[in-house]
Amino acid sequence: MVERNVTIGVEPGLQARPAAQFVQKANxxxxxxxxxxxxxxxNAKSIMGLMSLAxxxxxxxxxxxxxPDDEEALAALADFVEGK
Structure with a gap:
């Protein structure tokens, strides 16, 4: 198990299209x-859960x-969230 604190850098945040893209990548x-x-x-693979966090x-x-691919997943998703 791996964990990482990240600051959201994508505009306008993880809402609408960026949220859908994040869930697709997580899946x-x-x-x-x-x-x-x-x-x-x-659950980061749930669009409804993600949207509920606003x-x-x-x-x-x-x-x-x-x-099995937790480190790879975390690195890719953190980069996405940070807007890299």
Missing amino acids: SYSSEIFIEKDEKRI LAKGNEIKLIADG
Whole structure:
């Protein structure tokens, strides 16, 4: 299991199109992937869960991945969220 705190750098945050792209990317990995914000943990492969967090640019979140490709998944998703 790997964890990483990241700050959202994509405009306008993980809403609408960026959220859909994030979920699509998360679903390309076999690891379980979660996002934590303010003590709330959601499955990062769920668009409804992601939208429920209302993540805006500048928010800090924790990405958590656990599985056979967890490090690769975490690195790719962190880069996406940070806008790299």
